[in-house]
Amino acid sequence: MTPPVPDPAVGTGQAGAYSSGASPHVSPRHPRLDPLADRYAARTHGMKSSEIRALFSVVSRPEVVSLAGGMPAVTALPLDAVGSMIGELVSGMGAQTLQYGSGQGDPRLRERICDVMALEGITDARPSEVVVTVGSQQGLDLVTRVFVDPGDVILAEAPSYVGALGVFQAAQAQVRHVAMDDDGLIPEALEQALLECRARGERVKFLYTVPNFHNPAGITLSEPRRERVIAIAEQYDLLVIEDNPYGLLGFNHEPMRALRARNEERVIYLGSFSKTFSPGLRVGWVLAPLAVREKLVLATEAQVLCPPSLTQYAVARYLDTQPWREQIKVFTELYRERRDATLESLTALMPPGTTWTRPDGGFYVWLKLPHGLDAKLMQPRAVAAHVAYVPGIGFYADGQGQEYMRLSYCYPEPDRIREGVRRLARVIEAELDLHSTFDAVDTGTFRAVSTPPPPVIGPANADEDSHP
């Protein structure tokens, strides 16, 4: 693990400094900005704001077209019916819905969750193997708490889900990215990574994968690749964490058989109702073998005592009484239309040299900028032009991804999406213009990126005697 970078907000960055009991020395000229600076835990030193959440205040502005946040189209739900349903859960069952519940989660909901998983080929799951969580985010956090010691290695796709990277970083793990292509994770690259880690004496705790309509890449792991990944997991005794919030949101085909459907011993499955029902309820789950389930329940009891009762009953009641599969079709038709608007306008408007993935479901397009451009450095220009995206570096633990960005099409109306892509195209064109003018210049800071800087050639410097 790299030593903590000194951060002014945490004093010397040394978590170990222990004041001997007397008041800490405070020089009158340098009052402590943060009196608690010397006592934060080591795991906080690498904590940084997620690229998405840093945008939160920007994207809330109505004049900004946000292609950043993966916010589901919840207003497509039958709000009156769902509202009545939830109201009745309180007035008629308040003794349960407003009370503490079990740490593992409501038994009826866990049964319903097994029914939902059967749609993706997992037919041998038992309710006792399910732990309800506060969104699948908490599920991933619990799994990480149960398995990962500081310094452990986690393999993840390149790129990977930013929320997962936040969990792994909080656990002080080392993430090694494994290449993907249009069919998903590349099995040979996975095997290569495992051999390299072994050669370095590194302990790989698990592979984290998002096999369906990947966040952020939009890609789905193909059928032959699924079999290969399971075979590699068996051969190398690798634990696999399968994170699947989008599996039922395909536009063209039935859901593919989950990795967990092919191996129940070494695949831990994370599911969520955030995209199939509602993210504001924060209801997800982990499916794990009983020995793991035991530890997950202990960990979640320490973390939250139990998940909220009202939201669990709401999901179970929704699955029992509302046409939830038809609703998923309503959602996917809406998202298909938005995906089409995105791809059509990208094709029509993006400058040459720009490439992007073509998702068959889910929420995201992964766009690669023309050579030399940097999505993070370009971001101030985009915000000024009132379009928001998530810079690609947010989806890598190792600093890669500068030439990429994630576009979410789930939330804005199609015309708004087209306007957003139009604005983005202009920003990219302007950026290309900047680059062709200033060549190897860091356009974020307007300082040369190489030493010594090459001579700057162009109209702005016509007075210099630099013509060849």
Next chain:
Amino acid sequence: MTPPVPDPAVGTGQAGAYSSGASPHVSPRHPRLDPLADRYAARTHGMKSSEIRALFSVVSRPEVVSLAGGMPAVTALPLDAVGSMIGELVSGMGAQTLQYGSGQGDPRLRERICDVMALEGITDARPSEVVVTVGSQQGLDLVTRVFVDPGDVILAEAPSYVGALGVFQAAQAQVRHVAMDDDGLIPEALEQALLECRARGERVKFLYTVPNFHNPAGITLSEPRRERVIAIAEQYDLLVIEDNPYGLLGFNHEPMRALRARNEERVIYLGSFSKTFSPGLRVGWVLAPLAVREKLVLATEAQVLCPPSLTQYAVARYLDTQPWREQIKVFTELYRERRDATLESLTALMPPGTTWTRPDGGFYVWLKLPHGLDAKLMQPRAVAAHVAYVPGIGFYADGQGQEYMRLSYCYPEPDRIREGVRRLARVIEAELDLHSTFDAVDTGTFRAVSTPPPPVIGPANADEDSHP
């Protein structure tokens, strides 16, 4: 830290074992009970079920009088009004209530939380310093994550809240208990503990305290003691975590001024709506200085992304539109009546040698058994007699507490409480009988507790020539 105890469920208990890539050796005669046994994180080795949650299945049985769980009397709420209110939040505001929200929590709710805290003397809190959490349990978990490294020392009252001990244990901290008396934490004992830790070279990260209607002791920290604790915290540069779910549930007097009202720099305050409104919504909060708030928000984003939106809006709307302070009076009158039933029946029925605290609010009575009895060992007899309590050892990190138990009076009706105390008294009497018969015998296992065992004298052994 003590070395992990080998646990058959985790193999050798060595978290570091790394399989070299080939399948682990599986002897045909000793199949691996848990194929993942060699890869759990070190922090899981000490994880054990909480004494309360272990009782969950027992206490749900209708024939058992449970004086165990601290379940608020939620049916005393105006369920129809609350149900309508929540239903309208979905049907009328579904775009917000069913959607992702901010990691720090809804701004309007954070404003309302500041109003609630003002009732306990905290008048300088700003909404920006509030982080909404999934119950105050998650708040404590986040604070612990932000401050505590493995091996750090945490000071806690003797006894302390079992849920907090679970958090501290998951963080691999060492807990040192500090004595209480009828006025709460003893300041001299706190000072003594700080000096002892310093002498041992130990790093005390914070004091964790529940100053009002303490769980499990029922005791409230007196006014002079509050000033002394703050003075000691300032003198010794001690951080204080003030956990206050019961402060508004006093029977006889207005809420006392919180510790946080007396010092804003070194007191982090945890609050909850679980007892003043509903535990099934899981809405609590942390009030912390901004530098800490920053880290708490990063930590909660990694853990859950954001707290549920619907439950937050429900609490804010409840505070805005319902007579919530009158409701608290309804609750406290109910709890007062139940406290009275408890204390009256304890006084009438308990055998000599039994003592207990007399709470002036909140949910709990802390009972000390007659000399020589052990609440955990006695528990099977209590379960057989259909009465449940929480054994005192659950509230200590160091094995103390065998002679204590916690009784919760918040949930059962007064007559049920009286019946429960009646059954408990009979169990204690039978236990005393057992002890007087068998003298120094471990009545849980019927084996002698000292070596060599003293001669057993009594009617059962009349045939032995043991008369003096």
